[in-house]
Amino acid sequence: MYQHIKVPATGQKIQVKNDFSLIVPDQPIIPFIEGDGIGIDITPVMIKVVDEAVKKAYQGRRQIAWMEIYAGEKSTRVYGEDVWLPDETLHAAKEFAVSIKGPLTTPVSGGIRSINVALRQLLDLYVCLRPVRYFQGVPSPVKHPEKVDMVIFRENSEDIYAGIEWEAGTQAVRTVIDFLMKDMEITKIRFPSTSAIGVKPVSKEGTERLVRKAIQYAIDHKRQSVTLVHKGNIMKFTEGAFKKWGYAVAEKEFGAELLDGGPWMKLRHESNEIIIKDVIADAFLQQILLRPEEYDVIATLNLNGDYISDALAAQVGGIGIAPGANLSDTIAIFEATHGTAPKYAGKDQVNPGSLILSAEMMLRHIGWQEAADIIITAMENTIKDGMMTYDLARLTPDAKQVSCSGFGDAMIERM
Ligand SMILES: NC(=O)C1=CN([C@@H]2O[C@H](COP(=O)(O)OP(=O)(O)OC[C@H]3O[C@@H](n4cnc5c(N)ncnc54)[C@H](OP(=O)(O)O)[C@@H]3O)[C@@H](O)[C@H]2O)C=CC1
Ligand SMILES: O=C(O)CCC(=O)C(=O)O
Numbered sequence: 001m002y003q004h005i006k007v008p009a010t011g012q013k014i015q016v017k018n019d020f021s022l023i024v025p026d027q028p029i030i031p032f033i034e035g036d037g038i039g040i041d042i043t044p045v046m047i048k049v050v051d052e053a054v055k056k057a058y059q060g061r062r063q064i065a066w067m068e069i070y071a072g073e074k075s076t077r078v079y080g081e082d083v084w085l086p087d088e089t090l091h092a093a094k095e096f097a098v099s100i101k102g103p104l105t106t107p108v109s110g111g112i113r114s115i116n117v118a119l120r121q122l123l124d125l126y127v128c129l130r131p132v133r134y135f136q137g138v139p140s141p142v143k144h145p146e147k148v149d150m151v152i153f154r155e156n157s158e159d160i161y162a163g164i165e166w167e168a169g170t171q172a173v174r175t176v177i178d179f180l181m182k183d184m185e186i187t188k189i190r191f192p193s194t195s196a197i198g199v200k201p202v203s204k205e206g207t208e209r210l211v212r213k214a215i216q217y218a219i220d221h222k223r224q225s226v227t228l229v230h231k232g233n234i235m236k237f238t239e240g241a242f243k244k245w246g247y248a249v250a251e252k253e254f255g256a257e258l259l260d261g262g263p264w265m266k267l268r269h270e271s272n273e274i275i276i277k278d279v280i281a282d283a284f285l286q287q288i289l290l291r292p293e294e295y296d297v298i299a300t301l302n303l304n305g306d307y308i309s310d311a312l313a314a315q316v317g318g319i320g321i322a323p324g325a326n327l328s329d330t331i332a333i334f335e336a337t338h339g340t341a342p343k344y345a346g347k348d349q350v351n352p353g354s355l356i357l358s359a360e361m362m363l364r365h366i367g368w369q370e371a372a373d374i375i376i377t378a379m380e381n382t383i384k385d386g387m388m389t390y391d392l393a394r395l396t397p398d399a400k401q402v403s404c405s406g407f408g409d410a411m412i413e414r415m
């Protein structure tokens with residue numbers, strides 16, 4: 001059935017029920033994409049750590065049957081030049097429901113469009129979920145990194161990531177600019193003959209489904225607030241509408257009520273009260289440095305979410321320990337927040353923590369909490385003992401610097 005993907009004979013498929021809950025066999029087949037650049041370093045370490053945690057938690061009763069699927073540079077070697085994202089990779093991600101991936105390269109300016117974004121869009125993985133928390137002992141540029149405990153819900157299917165843009169100087173951009181100036185009577189394009197144009201679609205449906213997930217998460221995890229982060233003062237009909245539609249979801253679907261006359265709202269679920277608020281994106285970026293304790297669950301658009309993810313990751317010690325997940329109602333692909341860090345590729349040097357913590361999220365997603373807990377404790381103890389990869393070690397005077405694989409081994413020793 002598959003051309004290059006070898007389905008392990010020993011495992012079984014995870015199934016998704018009509019209510020979107022999962023039926024997880026004891027030997028689930030989990031597809032993985034190795035990833036470009038440092039993917040070659042971090043992915044094997046992640047698999048080793050996860051296998052050990054699962055072994056410790058379930059003494060052989062449960063085991064992941066890993067199945068390699070291909071995207072990015074490795075795909076072009078397996079399937080042939082120019083095949084960056086084979087159909088069967090998309091098919092496997094759907095069929096097996098839960099996967100994990102390493103980072104994939106996207107060239108700047110020309111060349112292919114992002115395979116990462118394509119995966120999210122083609123599979124309609126509309127939530128990019130990125131929790132940001134502090135691990136004791138990690139060096140941080142701020143005085144109180146422990147005050148950061150936020151969960152970012154980044155809209156993952158629209159905004160300027162839709163890739164609708166036309167290059168300056170082309171016939172296509174001239175057609176678009178002519179249309180804007182003649183038919184739409186736009187007079188504000190400052191340099192029409194040398195402009196490129198990009199389009200930013202933001203929809204009511206896309207906003208509602210994202211904000212719905214963020215509020216539900218806040219309810220399920222007893223969080224204090226959901227903040228809609230937008231630049232609605234400038235982009236009124238896209239980012240401004242995100243704010244308006246977001247509040248409307250809180251009111252209509254969750255029964256939230258205006259707080260002190262609004263626009264902030266509050267909703268009550270059992271004994272928990274959740275504040276729904278909004279903040280303009282630039283103000284948010286300074287406030288997360290000054291008063292991070294005031295922010296909890298964050299719901300935001302695609303580009304804002306991209307910037308915020310890296311900024312918050314830095315605040316708790318960097319992108320080496322920043323995990324994430326791309327989710328639809330039926331499919332999940334876990335991945336780190338960072339990219340391929342090409343200068344470190346193949347050097348066994350970078351921090352595998354982000355991908356390991358992404359796998360920890362994956363274990364929780366399939367209900368294997370015991371294995372996930374083992375990973376968290378091992379990560380905490382490894383860092384507490386001063387065992388760190390270069391990124392954290394260079395900022396920690398007493399650190400015992402370890403390699404990428406050395407960090408994985410140090411975690412396993414502490415399980
Ligand atoms: N989801 C994905 O697959 C993503 C892919 N990308 C792609 O990755 C490529 C490179 O992007 P770039 O902008 O350089 O961003 P990267 O995140 O790849 O790297 C930027 C810097 O972050 C640090 N870093 C990243 N990963 C780690 C790690 N695991 N451990 C320790 N430090 C780390 C390094 O800092 P230092 O130099 O200080 O040591 C590195 O130079 C691009 O093609 C981009 O499109 C980018 C983001 C996400
Ligand atoms: O697709 C890419 O190359 C970059 C993606 C990215 O920055 C992200 O997912 O945070």
Ligand SMILES: [Mg+2]
Nearest residue numbers: 306309310337
């Ligand atoms: Mg990013």
